[in-house]
Amino acid sequence: MSSSFEFGFPDVGFDKDDQEFYESLVKSDSPSPFRGMTRADVFIYAMAVGFKENLRRPIPKGNRTPNMPPEAFKPEMRWLMRALVIMVEKNLEGIIEHRKVVSIAEEYANGGISLVKEYVKSGSLDEDPEAFLETNLRKLLA
């Protein structure tokens, strides 16, 4: 995947009110399945879940905190964002506009993170997070 194409990819952000939640998920002693991973991993997961459950929510004005640089995202992750934008916009042109890609991805991640919060609150991710994630996944693979 061409690196010159990636030039100008902006920082990715989320709602500053979710900052603590993101941190709590990735801490090394967190019980969550994301422990030891990065916030970018959480973001992409939330974005994907948000799209699946049709939860596109803009970040409230003044709350966006762009604190994940493009380097935090592997190229595969950035292309997942673009695939989502292609589907949403129904054309290829959108992928050139990096800011648009990030903006749409952020909105789905913002919706998806609220679902992840529900999982945590309900204790679904407490006892056996792998089992919970695997069950959800296998339903889609079936």
Next chain:
Amino acid sequence: MKEPNELAVISLELNNYRQFYGENKIDFATKEKRFNIIQGENGEGKSNILNAFHYCLYLTEPHLKSDSQGMPIMNTRTLKEAKENSFVEMSIVLTLGNDDIKYKISRMVRAYKTKIQETIDAKGNKKIELQNTPFGVFPVGVTPNGSESFKVSKTGKTWDDRYFSYGVSMMLPKELSPFYFLDGEFLESLHKTFDTVKTGIEQISELTLVFSAIKHLNSLLTTLRKQAKGSDTNIDDQLKRMEAADNWLQSRDNEGNSLVNENELIFKEKYDGKDEYHPRSGYPRLKSKENERIMHKAKLDEIDNQLIKKNAALIKELQKQRMELENKTIPELENTKLRLRKEKLKLLIDFAPRVYLKNCLEYSINLIGENIEKGRLPSKITDIFTQELLDKNECICGTDLSKGQSRERIIQMQKTAKLSKQLDSALEAQYDFKNWLKQFSNDSGRLDTYRRDLIKTEKDLGESQRKLKDISIKLKGSDDEDIAQLEKIREAREKWIDELSEEIGSIRKRIEEYENIKKAAKAEYDRLLKANKKLEQLGVKQILCENALQSLTSVKDRVLEKMRTTVEEKTKHYFFNLIWKKDTYTDVQINDNYVISVKHKHGYDATNNLSAGEKLLLALSFIAAIRDITGFKFPLIVDTPLGKISGLPKMSVAKEIPTYLPETQLVLLVTDTEYASPIVNGEEPTNLLPSFREIINSYVGKEFLLNYNEKEVHATITKMKPLSESEVLQHVK
């Protein structure tokens, strides 16, 4: 050869100190043969030689054994012989130095004796009444007064006086003395007592000023918050919540007094006459319970060692199997389980977004494909192709392209292609998207493999646990009552440890809850304070104070962290230089909680299963690391280093110890069993191995024998008879 600034003990004079009646002097070896040995049986004064160093420098005796506690510090025969209404003197003189400089440190106690008070105990025996004084325990009727002096000399002939406290602290600060004056118990427990490790690292970090400033700022913050009380009920509520949470976390009441649970005695192996209770809550309770768990685990190790030493072959075999299961098989399986879960989780987190966005991937593949078919992609080709046409002025169908609408159309097509160049990246993406979709079944298969492997590992773990239970049942049912009893005690300890572990987990959760309550209350308090115009200035002061506290805490944490990792690296370096099983262990770590651990090559924590010799080397490695960093080149005085080491590990320690800190003088206070007795090989008890003495003989400068004459109330120090030619053995590493 010694570095110029390494200090050695030249001599120690003990005059009327404890067992040492009259004048007693030990002249130590200081040059190339740097080992000095003082051999004596228990109770003859070895530990008091260690105490003498400490008393001379710091006026305390931290290594007092039970038989010396409650005894006068001055020799009892001297006290008895002295006439009433006369002076008696006790002194300790320590001479240290190197080729460049010498120090003479003296501590003298001059006591005025009147009539010694005596009482009659219940059995009708006379008992001397004793009193605690700043100079130690003295009989009532003897009033001590002390003096000290610190002298420096370049030649050893003329001496200059220096300020005592300053001189001693420049030579070896009291806080670091536990790492230079060592006893066997301290060495034995070092890897278990994270407090000691933490203290060592904090001391060498030289953060006294920072700790002091943090303490002061905390106190100031408390005062400032008190000033906000009474102005607003909501603020008061939040302050109360913060205070209550903090008090719970520190297990104290509103007045700052520590709170304990008087229904919960701390378990002690040997009752020392003091009842101690677990703190009621928070961090102190957590620490207390963790310490208790460590103590039980250590006792469990002792029982295991006792069982494996039993003569009955079957018992030995069962215990061996158990140790193999507990120390190797189960840790390896648990490691495997952890690794598999981690890998499976990583796969799930990576895989899940692709599954959820499957429709997007498929749609993108199709759309990119359409664009290729329509010639819109790759635009690079369109650009080249249209340029060629324009250059030729003719289309491949023969249309004239030199001017007019046809040419315009081609130019427009070229412009569009140029704009779309960036879309050419989508071609590569299409390839990748297709691969990802193809991989779905692979990744799904990998998930199945992980699931199967995890099930198998769980099954193997269950099997191992079942085998452990069987072994325990067999041992409990043994005909040998000792063994059956040991096994019952072991089972009880294990249960105790499990209960403690559960309780510790629960305390940790509650601590987290209270920290969250405190945090939420503070956030609300800050918000209310900011909104209150009357308290604006107070709010500003508090913010300044909190910011300063945060900065200092950050500095402290960073320095401690740096120091911890440095000590960790050095400890590891020394350990792997000393340890004979170089391939068995792969790492030494000091974690964030200052717990030292040694990692086995199979990936598990082997610390609790180190042999006594290996534990000693680990402790000595840590000491060497601390010593390296502090830069205080003081000799090491070690009391009973080999007390719990026997057999082949003792032989291995003997071979390795000469390489330990090759420039440092070592004074070892040992028993005959530790030092001069032949080493018994546990595997072949009739085949006696050379003694520790014989193995290190070529490194030993001087050997002394300590003899206590109970009748004379006097310990004498004489030179040991050297080994004969035939007794000296050369051991090549």
